[in-house]
Amino acid sequence: MELLLWLAGGFALFSLLLALTRRRWLLGLTIAAGGLALGFLCFFLHAQRTLLPARELDGQTLPVAGEVCSYPVCTDTYSRVELYLEGEGMPAGKMILYSDGDLLSAFSPGDRISCTAKLKRPDQRYGERYDSYISRGVYLTGNAKSEPIKTGGGKTLRSLPLRLNRAVAEKVDALFPADTAPFMKSLMLGDKSDLYRDTGLYLDMSRAGFLHVVAVSGMHIAFLVGLIQLLFGKTWRSSLFCLLLVWLFVLVTGSSPSAVRAAVMQSFLLTAPLVRRENDPLTSLSAALALLLLINPYAAGSVSLQLSFSAMAGILCLSEPLQNSLSSVFPERLALRLRGPIGTAASTLSVLAFSVPFMAWHFGFVSLLSPVSNVLGLWAVSLCFCGGYLSCLLGFVFLPLGNWAAWLVSWPVRYLFLVAKGVSAVPWAVLYLKKLRYALWLVLVYILSILSALLKGRPWKKILIPLVLSAITLAAMLYYTRDEYRSQSYISVLDVGQGQSIAVMDGEATLLIDCGGQNSLDNAGETAGSYLISRGRDRVDLLILTHLHADHCNGVPMLMEMLPVRVLVLPAGVEDADGLLPAILEAAQRHGTEVRFLEEDKNYKLGEIRIRLFAPQEKGEVNERCMTGVVSLGTYDMLVTADSSQATEIDLLEKHRIENIELWIVGHHGSRFSGSEELLRAIGAKTAVISVGYNSYGHPTREILDRLDDYGYRVYRTDLNGTVEIRLRD
Numbered sequence: 001m002e003l004l005l006w007l008a009g010g011f012a013l014f015s016l017l018l019a020l021t022r023r024r025w026l027l028g029l030t031i032a033a034g035g036l037a038l039g040f041l042c043f044f045l046h047a048q049r050t051l052l053p054a055r056e057l058d059g060q061t062l063p064v065a066g067e068v069c070s071y072p073v074c075t076d077t078y079s080r081v082e083l084y085l086e087g088e089g090m091p092a093g094k095m096i097l098y099s100d101g102d103l104l105s106a107f108s109p110g111d112r113i114s115c116t117a118k119l120k121r122p123d124q125r126y127g128e129r130y131d132s133y134i135s136r137g138v139y140l141t142g143n144a145k146s147e148p149i150k151t152g153g154g155k156t157l158r159s160l161p162l163r164l165n166r167a168v169a170e171k172v173d174a175l176f177p178a179d180t181a182p183f184m185k186s187l188m189l190g191d192k193s194d195l196y197r198d199t200g201l202y203l204d205m206s207r208a209g210f211l212h213v214v215a216v217s218g219m220h221i222a223f224l225v226g227l228i229q230l231l232f233g234k235t236w237r238s239s240l241f242c243l244l245l246v247w248l249f250v251l252v253t254g255s256s257p258s259a260v261r262a263a264v265m266q267s268f269l270l271t272a273p274l275v276r277r278e279n280d281p282l283t284s285l286s287a288a289l290a291l292l293l294l295i296n297p298y299a300a301g302s303v304s305l306q307l308s309f310s311a312m313a314g315i316l317c318l319s320e321p322l323q324n325s326l327s328s329v330f331p332e333r334l335a336l337r338l339r340g341p342i343g344t345a346a347s348t349l350s351v352l353a354f355s356v357p358f359m360a361w362h363f364g365f366v367s368l369l370s371p372v373s374n375v376l377g378l379w380a381v382s383l384c385f386c387g388g389y390l391s392c393l394l395g396f397v398f399l400p401l402g403n404w405a406a407w408l409v410s411w412p413v414r415y416l417f418l419v420a421k422g423v424s425a426v427p428w429a430v431l432y433l434k435k436l437r438y439a440l441w442l443v444l445v446y447i448l449s450i451l452s453a454l455l456k457g458r459p460w461k462k463i464l465i466p467l468v469l470s471a472i473t474l475a476a477m478l479y480y481t482r483d484e485y486r487s488q489s490y491i492s493v494l495d496v497g498q499g500q501s502i503a504v505m506d507g508e509a510t511l512l513i514d515c516g517g518q519n520s521l522d523n524a525g526e527t528a529g530s531y532l533i534s535r536g537r538d539r540v541d542l543l544i545l546t547h548l549h550a551d552h553c554n555g556v557p558m559l560m561e562m563l564p565v566r567v568l569v570l571p572a573g574v575e576d577a578d579g580l581l582p583a584i585l586e587a588a589q590r591h592g593t594e595v596r597f598l599e600e601d602k603n604y605k606l607g608e609i610r611i612r613l614f615a616p617q618e619k620g621e622v623n624e625r626c627m628t629g630v631v632s633l634g635t636y637d638m639l640v641t642a643d644s645s646q647a648t649e650i651d652l653l654e655k656h657r658i659e660n661i662e663l664w665i666v667g668h669h670g671s672r673f674s675g676s677e678e679l680l681r682a683i684g685a686k687t688a689v690i691s692v693g694y695n696s697y698g699h700p701t702r703e704i705l706d707r708l709d710d711y712g713y714r715v716y717r718t719d720l721n722g723t724v725e726i727r728l729r730d
Contacts, residue, residue: 004044012037035290043297051123051298053091054139058121061145063087065114066095067153071166072104073193079104082138083113091139096122099144109159112152117142126497126519126694131301161251165189168252171392174399175406180413186214187381188388190253201417203561207430208423209370210416212351213381216253217308218262221246223385225266239270246270257292257299258308264288265312281316285309306358314354315347322346325459341375348374353449360442365432365530369423377419380412387412427538428478434534441477445470482536489608489633489728493665494531495718496524497693499551502640502665503532504631509607510537511631513544513640515559516552519694525558531723532563539564541606543593544613546642547571547626550578551669557587565593569604571616571627572597598627601656609633614656617648628652630661636728639683641667646676653682661685663726666708670700670717680711688713689724 015033018026066083073080080098085091097104097117107113119142122133133141155163169191172184182194183201192214195202205211213219225242232238246266250259265284272279289309292299299305323346327335335342348371360366367373387409395402423429433439448466455462489506497520504511510532517524532540543565545553559565568588570581588595604611610632616625626642639661641649649667652658661683667674669692688708690700700717708715716724 004040004047008037008040008044010037011040039293039297042294046297049092050139051091051134053089054119055121055123057089057091057119057140059119061116061118063114064090064095064097064117064119064142065112065151067156067158068107068109068111068113069094069159069162071109071162072107074102074105077101081107085140086112093137093139095140095142096133096138097142097144097148099148103144103147107148107150109162110153110156111150113148114151115144115148116146117144126521128694130521131298132303134298135296135302135305136299137296161248164248165191165252165254168392171395171402172388175391175395175402176388177407177410180410183214183413183416184384184388184409187220187385188392190214190216190256190259199558200561201420203558204417204420204424207365207367208373208420209367210373210377210420210423212307212311213378213416215258215304215307216250216256216262217258218265218312219381220385221249221259221262221266223382224249224389225270226382227386227389236274239274243267243270257302257305260292261285261288261305261308261312264291285312285316303358303362306362307355310354310358311351314350314352318350318353319347321459322349322463325463328458329460329463340379344375344378345371348378356442360433360439364434365430366442367430369426369429373419373423376423377416380416383412384409384416430533431474432530432534434531435481437477437481438534441470441474444473478536481534485535485537489636490535491631491633491638491663491726491728492531493689493691493716493718493724494524494528495693495723496520496527496555496691497522498669498695498699499524499554499693500546500642500665500669500691501528501555502638502691503528504609504633504638505532505535505537506609506633507607509609510540511542511544511606511609511611512540512559512565513629513631514546514552514642515543515555516550517555517693518551523558524555525560525562526555528555529559529562537563539566542567542569542604542611544569544611544627544629545571545584546628546640547574547616548576548578548581549643550580552626552642553580553584554578556580556584560587560591560593564591567594567596569596569598569613569627571625572599574616574625612656614652617651630658633728636663637661638663638665639685640665641674641679643668643671643674645673646679649674649676649679653678658683662687664688664713666690666700666704668699669695669697670704671697672701672703675704675707677707680707686713687726688715690715690717690719692717692719694719 011033015030015037018030018033064085065087066085068081069084070082078098078100079102080096081104083095083097085093085095119140122130122138122141124130169185169189172188173181176184182198185191186195195214224245228242228245229238232241246263250263253259265281265288268284268287269279292305323343326342326346330338352370356366387405391402391405391409394405431438433442445466448469452462452466485505486507490504492503494501494503496517499517500514501516501524502513512528515524515528517527540559540563543556545556545568548570565588585595598613598615600615602613604613611629613627613629616627626644628641628644631638631640637660639658644652644667659682662685664683664685664687666688670690692699705715718724
């Protein structure tokens with residue numbers, strides 16, 4: 001933190017020296033240096049009040065008290081709320097409080113509560129740096145160790161926006177059909193919790209580059225202002241009303257960085273004519289960023305802020321030139337008729353130009369067809385947004401009229417779903433950046449675009465040349481990747497956190513063993529799906545789930561949304577300890593996957609891939625009664641023992657001939673209860689891969705690592721090495 005003070009002092013001195021020169025042409029640089037000095041100083045002071053006290057409290061069990069500032073979120077096992085922290089020694093800001101069961105379900109915004117809690121710093125998760133909490137002002141998390149009690153409070157002015165949000169959300173649920181209500185709550189209120197539960201819809205919108213429409217931003221505020229001005233005209237009274245409504249909308253939707261940014265810019269736009277001044281968009285954008293970072297400098301780590309400001313900067317810098325260039329491609333009369341689609345395409349490309357690097361970094365993929373989905377569907381978003389609020393207003397006045405309006409609005413919503421599903425289904429609609437060559441191709445696109453812009457020539461050529469060259473290089477790269485992963489055989493142990501997922505690829509055949517993981521920010525199904533797609537695979541021929549524990553199968557529904565799975569093999573009669581089987585079977589039925597339950601040992605063959613699958617043992621704990629198997633590619637054999645115990649391993653060796661193994665997937669993520677001396681001696685393998693992530697069990701244990709070392713194994717770990725990819729033959 002001392003570095004912040006040194007930076008603040010250095011920039012302040014630099015700014016002072018520039019000011020002493022009294023050169024007008026250095027004025028901008030002087031102001032910038034002074035601004036940086038002030039920014040670093042504010043950052044230092046903010047850290048002293050928030051994150052540093054939180055770090056000192058990490059791991060302590062202390063009394064906590066505060067005002068509830070969110071509605072409780074309840075699951076089958078726990079409940080949570082956010083609090084404005086109060087009390088001496090506590091950091092300024094918010095805290096997330098967790099409690100077992102539904103102990104927090106009775107509280108509502110404005111209530112003051114207290115309890116004893118074990119505190120934890122919020123800037124680390126699963127052993128890695130995590131910026132999401134502190135970027136939105138949450139500086140502590142805590143697990144309640146005593147029953148939370150209400151100490152006062154009630155309906156306060158600060159809790160009013162949350163209560164309005166809840167009232168509108170309940171009205172949306174009451175008015176709109178079940179298939180469109182989650183989308184409408186996301187669009188109108190920024191509440192995506194129900195949308196996330198619809199895995200298929202969420203994935204379609206994400207892959208189509210359409211998810212931005214439900215992130216509260218300048219588009220929504222423009223819709224709101226446009227609706228008010230359409231109803232009341234562009235007068236100073238309507239401008240003042242718009243200002244009030246815009247900021248109320250920001251508060252009701254949770255004051256996300258994108259919403260605050262849009263509100264500041266819209267406020268400048270509405271206020272400028274009233275005070276007879278000209279609005280400067282870049283100044284407004286800079287002022288919005290300064291305001292957000294002054295309130296919370298850690299907001300710079302927010303994905304929402306980065307995407308919102310980069311998108312707006314792209315629009316301000318590139319939208320008009322791109323629109324002129326695209327218009328020049330068509331005859332003048334046709335260009336006038338296509339002004340709407342051309343403007344949408346230009347805005348989309350402008351947004352992508354500045355925001356794609358952030359999307360690639362944070363999400364690991366780029367939607368190649370987002371301009372298409374935006375041109376096809378963006379016009380309907382304004383109808384849905386404005387129609388949604390009008391439906392709610394009518395519903396508050398006369399419920400049947402609100403129901404009729406909501407039914408009408410639901411049709412453009414369903415049209416948006418069709419657009420997202422259609423675009424998402426196009427092959428290579430999304431480029432997953434799981435291989436370095438794809439990231440390098442993205443860099444090449446930017447280089448080509450910049451060089452083309454610098455060259456002299458007609459505007460349409462400056463667009464067409466980089467577009468054609470980018471398409472040709474991408475097609476060549478995809479063809480090479482597809483050929484590479486069909487001309488060679490691969491075994492890949494995927495990095496899914498504390499879990500397991502093993503992909504085997506040979507020719508056209510694809511086998512996946514398990515698809516689950518815990519203690520990771522990424523869904524195991526999305527990790528497996530994006531990995532396979534980036535390797536040119538368009539289906540999974542056989543998916544084997546060794547047993548029904550979350551760390552081996554919780555990613556299956558997401559995987560089936562991303563890729564067709566032809567056959568799913570499950571162990572027969574094994575307890576569904578984590579309650580995941582209904583969701584897996586429902587996803588299989590919806591996607592046409594054949595489901596087979598293994599009751600006895602069975603052999604499978606996929607092209608050159610041979611699988612000897614052994615039925616679960618009848619003894620041992622639930623976690624140990626899992627399928628095991630040997631996968632062979634030519635003379636190369638891999639043994640998968642899932643979560644088998646040493647006793648199960650010995651029993652397996654007594655019943656089956658297992659020898660001359662080249663690769664062992666270490667059992668139970670490196671538990672000391674797996675990897676018996678008998679197994680290591682019998683199989684004779686020299687390579688072992690441990691599929692493991694952040695955990696509290698101590699996996700992999702020192703005992704198993706020592707045993708592997710004693711037998712001369714080369715050991716790879718997904719927590720240290722990431723995805724382990726083994727190429728078998730050229």
